[in-house]
Amino acid sequence: MSFPSFELLDHKRPILVFGRDGQIGKALQVSLNHIKAPVVYLGRSDCDLSNESLITKVLNKFQPQIIINAAAYTAVDKAEDTSQHELVFAINTKAPALMAHHIANVPHGILVHYSTDYVFSDTKKTPYLEVDVAGPVEQLCVYGQSKLAGEKAIEESFNFSHNSNYVNCQDKRSRYFILRTSWVYGDGDNFIRNILRLGSVRDRLNVVVDQLGTPTSAQWLAELGVMLVETTLESGVYHAVPDGETSWHALAVFAIEIAAASGDGMKLKSQNIIPISAREYPFIVARPYNSRLSNEKLKKALSAIGYMSEYPNWQEQVECYVNASVKQSLKINWQVK
Numbered sequence: 001m002s003f004p005s006f007e008l009l010d011h012k013r014p015i016l017v018f019g020r021d022g023q024i025g026k027a028l029q030v031s032l033n034h035i036k037a038p039v040v041y042l043g044r045s046d047c048d049l050s051n052e053s054l055i056t057k058v059l060n061k062f063q064p065q066i067i068i069n070a071a072a073y074t075a076v077d078k079a080e081d082t083s084q085h086e087l088v089f090a091i092n093t094k095a096p097a098l099m100a101h102h103i104a105n106v107p108h109g110i111l112v113h114y115s116t117d118y119v120f121s122d123t124k125k126t127p128y129l130e131v132d133v134a135g136p137v138e139q140l141c142v143y144g145q146s147k148l149a150g151e152k153a154i155e156e157s158f159n160f161s162h163n164s165n166y167v168n169c170q171d172k173r174s175r176y177f178i179l180r181t182s183w184v185y186g187d188g189d190n191f192i193r194n195i196l197r198l199g200s201v202r203d204r205l206n207v208v209v210d211q212l213g214t215p216t217s218a219q220w221l222a223e224l225g226v227m228l229v230e231t232t233l234e235s236g237v238y239h240a241v242p243d244g245e246t247s248w249h250a251l252a253v254f255a256i257e258i259a260a261a262s263g264d265g266m267k268l269k270s271q272n273i274i275p276i277s278a279r280e281y282p283f284i285v286a287r288p289y290n291s292r293l294s295n296e297k298l299k300k301a302l303s304a305i306g307y308m309s310e311y312p313n314w315q316e317q318v319e320c321y322v323n324a325s326v327k328q329s330l331k332i333n334w335q336v337k
């Protein structure tokens, strides 16, 4: 595999990763292992992303040519509390805007930023395309509003920079990748982990059946982010999910059956996972009925640059996750919670 873009990088400047302790942030630490350039991983204690002057200070100190931003205010329900709004927008909108402003003005600079299907208002019945108009904001939850505003701020920073200064020169042009994804699971709190934990202590569970999406591995998202840095792919928004779609209920059944087949003492039998409608489940923020993102643009782009060999489907990723990481790391916790 050749890394056409990677050769253009100044290897004395570190790659800056925000969100070190999150699901994708932890996965990035694995994926960036092979990179020969220095990498600096920043958690909340190193750089609180609600503090603008601190972010500027950190960017000035490290002068990164590449930033991978896996940090976000992700507590969707809590974000609705008016006391949180300023904080949510600081982390999900202003912080990425500052990162974009920095990278947009760096020759060969790259910003990889993770985003979400919550930027759509849940009115479409088929998978969302990148060309579908996100919003309108008044129909989005606060988390979705803040992530959409973050995306727009990134795009504006790069457009402004490319139209106004020396980075405009095509052969030095900085790039951004906004990777919208859904239903992420990795080393952290997530749906599959919760189902496995509950499955070890409960013999019956109600799970929502009428909301659809694609479970996405944090490790795969991290690998994709790193791979994009190493390619010459065009800037833009990409929907980053594996192939296929499912409901929360079918995902729960799938995960429990894999765990049971691996002999891991599940108390819950898959036939006792009861399908319920979303209306019967007390969310503060209604989860989208349609979280499906079309990955055609990403697949086409990867294919065009020769990276298309094995595009994954969600089942193989979930199977791997249940069998390996969750099963191992939660074996003890399952019994005590």
Ligand SMILES: NC(=O)c1ccc[n+]([C@@H]2O[C@H](COP(=O)([O-])OP(=O)(O)OC[C@H]3O[C@@H](n4cnc5c(N)ncnc54)[C@H](OP(=O)(O)O)[C@@H]3O)[C@@H](O)[C@H]2O)c1
Pocket: 019, 020, 021, 022, 023, 024, 025, 043, 044, 045, 047, 048, 049, 050, 069, 070, 071, 072, 073, 074, 091, 114, 115, 116, 117, 147, 180, 181, 182, 183, 184, 185, 188, 218
């Ligand atoms: N999880 C999903 O299902 C999902 C779905 C679609 C899109 N996404 C997107 O994927 C990205 C990563 O998701 P994830 O699941 O990895 O999230 P996560 O596990 O919740 O991690 C988010 C990270 O952001 C950090 N963070 C929050 N506030 C901060 C602050 N003020 N200063 C510095 N760091 C702060 C958190 O730090 P602490 O560890 O200190 O709290 C945490 O490590 C986000 O952009 C999210 O919008 C996620």
